[in-house]
Amino acid sequence: MDTTTALFYVFSAVLLFSGFRVITARSPVHAALFLVLAFFSASCVWMLLHAEFLAISLVLVYVGAVMVLFLFVVMMLDINLDLLRQGFWKHFPVAGLVGVIIALEMAWVLQRGFNVPDPKPMPGAETVPNTKLLGIEIYTDYLYPVQLAAVLLLVAMIAAVALTLRRRKDVRGQNPSEQVKAKKADRLRIVKMDAVRELPSQPAAETTAPAADAAKGKA
Template sequence: MDVKTGFFYLFALVLLFAAFRVVTARNPVHAVLYLMLAFSQASAVWLMLNAEFLAIVLVLVYLGAVMVLFLFVVMMLDVHIDTVRRGFWKNFPLAATLGGVVVFQMAAVLMSGFSLTEAPASAPGALPVDNGKALGILLYTEYLMPIQIAAAILLVAMIAAIALTLRTRKDSKAIDASVQVKVRAADRLQVVKMAATQLAPAPVAETEANPAEAKK
């Protein structure tokens, strides 16, 4: 057994263990962490199969965005495990049926085998081109217009999402300039008429201020 085969069995073993722990973990945070471990091992297996683009996309999209989002959502929701487990046996028949269907389909695929074809041989003396570079050349030459349309749609969707979620802050003291220009002095300043001078109040005698001492 060479080194490449040894690494494949190592990644596959860790992948199976992580996938098993995703299902059997009691803590949802631990389940998400095991799922991230499973995705990382699957990415390593794809790298060994010379599928660099799929491996990088799996790491960037799922590990870098989706799974981190799932982890934060699970931690912020504070799911009560005891409440969730109350309906376990009620939903167990349906879950077992779906699991059996998935196992049957995978077994049928594995038993029938895969029709492998040899990769096209490159021209003699030509430099080897990886699939990531070949996919990039194909996307930005033959499919340039669909890529640009998809990028424009995603940009519009991102701007719309930011505009829909944008709300004015209540604690902000910023003032609109147009409101300041249209303001009138009568709306901001009120003149109150008061007498120029006022008589000082008469001094109060100590006896009147404290009647108890006056009686003594």
């Protein structure tokens, strides 16, 4: 057994163990960290298969972005695991049956995938980088599947945005479009007023007459 084969078995064992711990860990944070370990092990296996571009993409995209988002969401939500585990054994037979069916389907598909004829070597493939060969295969032989996957990802992105755009009555928010349309005349009105207002002066006879009438009434 050479070094490459030994490393393949080591990384494969770590990948299987971390994948098993993802679904059996009691803490969601630990499950996410085991998933990160599974991604690293899978990228190491791809490096042994001389698929450097896929290995680097797996580390950058999933480990560097997706798993950080998973950890952020899990730690922010503060999920109550006791409520999630209620009724686990009640639904375990149905879930086990579905898992066995999916495993058999994956085994059937993978078995058919191994029985493929040897591909014809591309002329000059020894001097072409691995990433360029992958791009040539994707955009020539697998162009329609790539376009279909792009459409599905676009639909999923639009659906995610539509699901999050829900109006809540208990949250106050600002409308940036209305703030941009605001003008000074709509928010402030300037009124010119005199600083001091003079009272009109009354004659002396008019001011003493009511007092004389009041004195006569008392008499």
